[in-house]
Amino acid sequence: MSEKTVKIKEPLVTKRAQDLQALFAQPASEETYHAVEKFLYKEARLLDSKMFRTWLQDVVAEDVRYIVTSTELRANNERRYDLPDQVYLFDDDFRQLSIRVEHDLDPQNWRSSPQEVYCRFVTNIEVFETDDPQEFTVRSNCLLIRSRRSYQTDQFFCTRVDVLRQDAGPSGFKLKSRTIDYPERCVSGHNMLVYL
Amino acid sequence: MEDKLINIAQGKQRHEMHASEAIFEQEMDKVFGRCWLFLTHESLIPNFGDYVVTRMGTDEVIVSRQRDGSIKAFLNTCRHRGAQLCPNEAGNARGFVCAYHGWAYGSNGDLQSVPFDEQLYDGLLDKCKNSLHEVAKIDSFYGFIYGCFDQDAPSLSDYLGDVKWYLEPYMDLSGGVELIGPPGRCLIAANWKTPSENFVGDAYHVGWTHSSALRSGGSIFSPLAGNSVLPPEGAGLQITSKHGSGLGVLWDAYAGVHDGELANELMAFGLAKEQRLIKEIGAERARIYRSHLNGTIFPNNSFLTCSGIFKAWQPRSANSTEVFSWVMVEKDMPSDLKEAFTKSVHRTFGVAGYWESDDNDNMESETYMAKGHQAKKKMLNSQMGISGDRIDPVLPGVVGKSAIGETSYRGYYRFYGDLMNSDSWAEVSAKGDNWQDQLIKATV
Numbered sequence: 065m066s067e068k069t070v071k072i073k074e075p076l077v078t079k080r081a082q083d084l085q086a087l088f089a090q091p092a093s094e095e096t097y098h099a100v101e102k103f104l105y106k107e108a109r110l111l112d113s114k115m116f117r118t119w120l121q122d123v124v125a126e127d128v129r130y131i132v133t134s135t136e137l138r139a140n141n142e143r144r145y146d147l148p149d150q151v152y153l154f155d156d157d158f159r160q161l162s163i164r165v166e167h168d169l170d171p172q173n174w175r176s177s178p179q180e181v182y183c184r185f186v187t188n189i190e191v192f193e194t195d196d197p198q199e200f201t202v203r204s205n206c207l208l209i210r211s212r213r214s215y216q217t218d219q220f221f222c223t224r225v226d227v228l229r230q231d232a233g234p235s236g237f238k239l240k241s242r243t244i245d246y247p248e249r250c251v252s253g254h255n256m257l258v259y260l
Numbered sequence: 261m262e263d264k265l266i267n268i269a270q271g272k273q274r275h276e277m278h279a280s281e282a283i284f285e286q287e288m289d290k291v292f293g294r295c296w297l298f299l300t301h302e303s304l305i306p307n308f309g310d311y312v313v314t315r316m317g318t319d320e321v322i323v324s325r326q327r328d329g330s331i332k333a334f335l336n337t338c339r340h341r342g343a344q345l346c347p348n349e350a351g352n353a354r355g356f357v358c359a360y361h362g363w364a365y366g367s368n369g370d371l372q373s374v375p376f377d378e379q380l381y382d383g384l385l386d387k388c389k390n391s392l393h394e395v396a397k398i399d400s401f402y403g404f405i406y407g408c409f410d411q412d413a414p415s416l417s418d419y420l421g422d423v424k425w426y427l428e429p430y431m432d433l434s435g436g437v438e439l440i441g442p443p444g445r446c447l448i449a450a451n452w453k454t455p456s457e458n459f460v461g462d463a464y465h466v467g468w469t470h471s472s473a474l475r476s477g478g479s480i481f482s483p484l485a486g487n488s489v490l491p492p493e494g495a496g497l498q499i500t501s502k503h504g505s506g507l508g509v510l511w512d513a514y515a516g517v518h519d520g521e522l523a524n525e526l527m528a529f530g531l532a533k534e535q536r537l538i539k540e541i542g543a544e545r546a547r548i549y550r551s552h553l554n555g556t557i558f559p560n561n562s563f564l565t566c567s568g569i570f571k572a573w574q575p576r577s578a579n580s581t582e583v584f585s586w587v588m589v590e591k592d593m594p595s596d597l598k599e600a601f602t603k604s605v606h607r608t609f610g611v612a613g614y615w616e617s618d619d620n621d622n623m624e625s626e627t628y629m630a631k632g633h634q635a636k637k638k639m640l641n642s643q644m645g646i647s648g649d650r651i652d653p654v655l656p657g658v659v660g661k662s663a664i665g666e667t668s669y670r671g672y673y674r675f676y677g678d679l680m681n682s683d684s685w686a687e688v689s690a691k692g693d694n695w696q697d698q699l700i701k702a703t704v
């Protein structure tokens with residue numbers, strides 16, 4: 065600490081960010097783009113309407129992996145402290161998402177009565193091809209506003225990176241994975257009992 | 261006012277304690293300024309230079325591993341103009357440099373360099389007198405590190421007192437536990453005492469508050485859903501201690517809130533270890549190892565053993581609390597089981613935990629209602645089992661009459677009342693001399 069010269073080191077670029085950029089190389093066709101856009105709006109409508117069981121059935125793949133992480137704040141040039149920097153707020157498969165849905169819809173879930181009201185804004189949609197012609201990487205931003213009881217309004221916002229698989233069912237695709245690194249380190253919205 | 265803030269003789273507390281900013285200010289002095297507060301676990305700062313930034317009451321502190329392996333903690337405040345010194349949550353550093361004017365401190369808190377010191381201060385800046393403000397006392401038990409601002413506080417071991425006997429089998433004799441970070445963090449609109457009191461001794465709410473979680477999740481506690489049954493007589497215990505820490509025991513409930521195949525794997529792991537521990541520490545304490553403990557280390561550090569959640573309820577204001585959620589897990593658990601367990605702990609009791617969200621609503625509504633001008637003057641009731649509290653020949657602490665009762669609420673607020681009504685630790689200790697009698701004699 066006593067030397068007067070400051071050595072500027074290259075800030076570490078997280079492996080995560082680099083990995084993601086590679087996913088966004090090959091834009092999908094206009095036709096696919098519009099089909100995906102419709103899919104995401106339908107999903108938002110089902111979730112805003114609390115049609116969670118329909119969401120599971122029509123939108124979510126049975127082999128889904130649904131991940132929301134929260135990343136600890138560390139110095140850009142941190143090199144020596146190597147304990148994990150992410151906590152998994154969600155890392156759910158289909159069965160685990162179903163438990164959450166049944167928990168929410170249970171008649172003795174006191175917090176669900178009166179109902180919360182949701183409004184989702186899905187924007188910045190980009191669709192990319194993957195190695196598998198049936199599957200697409202989709203990047204989108206989601207702003208979810210939740211109104212609760214008389215006075216509470218919470219905002220949740222994030223970037224979602226999804227893998228969608230083409231599907232013969234009513235939605236055209238199924239959600240194979242969703243990965244969110246939640247931007248707000250200390251979640252201000254009381255809890256994250258919402259689907260982003 | 262109908263009554264004083266804490267009525268020990270009748271097990272009642274004035275509702276105002278959950279919403280008054282004036283009481284909150286006093287608490288920062290008399291409770292958080294005096295008590296042992298959870299900082300971190302050794303597993304999170306294993307090496308020299310490792311640090312975490314955490315909270316003690318409304319203060320931020322840097323907790324830093326020293327060259328000799330010891331641990332120090334400092335206010336995260338620059339001695340110059342008071343800027344935040346370290347904006348990171350964790351890392352490894354030889355020191356900390358303030359972003360404002362560049363004063364630089366070592367990881368031992370010494371002020372090491374000041375830009376243009378010689379030219380600008382004419383030799384009048386004594387660096388030795390400008391070390392970081394150090395937390396008076398640091399100590400640990402079973403790897404959990406606590407700090408205390410009051411030099412006169414009893415040792416951490418004395419402070420924990422009777423609860424140690426119950427914690428030792430799971431936290432130490434098991435081969436030890438570690439905390440898995442980073443913590444989940446969220447802000448709830450609740451007074452810090454509302455979750456602390458719930459974890460210290462509320463087995464009563466489980467069947468009702470968590471009815472939907474019990475029904476959908478399929479844990480070993482599921483039969484309680486909707487209060488359809490009461491846990492049988494002898495299902496567990498509840499105890500409290502001199503300095504307000506307390507806990508509940510549910511016998512043999514090792515799988516906790518976990519569900520599915522994970523619950524079976526956990527049960528098998530716990531049973532196998534219990535068999536081994538019976539030979540080493542005897543059947544009684546081996547059984548405590550494999551039993552589910554819910555508890556709070558006074559004032560704001562809660563845990564569920566076996567379910568695996570470890571919490572600090574950090575006070576931000578009278579009606580705002582920041583929740584920190586770590587996973588507590590036995591060190592020798594196989595790594596794939598540990599990983600599945602860690603994710604399940606956050607799924608149940610983390611920021612997006614479906615059990616946690618059931619609880620938070622109650623805590624927020626208790627806090628919100630305490631703002632009512634009439635409501636705040638009224639007394640809250642923690643009288644369940646009040647005439648059944650006793651001393652047991654084997655079990656330490658004051659022991660309640662069944663697993664479901666409010667003995668540890670009463671012990672928690674007995675000590676809280678002593679702190680709030682005293683000007684020093686000497687006075688607090690004197691008031692607590694006959695603490696067991698105070699609780700045992702309490703009656704409606």
Ligand code: FES
Pocket residue numbers: 338339340341342343358359360361362363
């Ligand atoms: S406030 Fe920190 S160097 Fe001036």
Ligand SMILES: [Fe+2]
Pocket residue numbers: 465466469470619
């Ligand atoms: Fe609870």
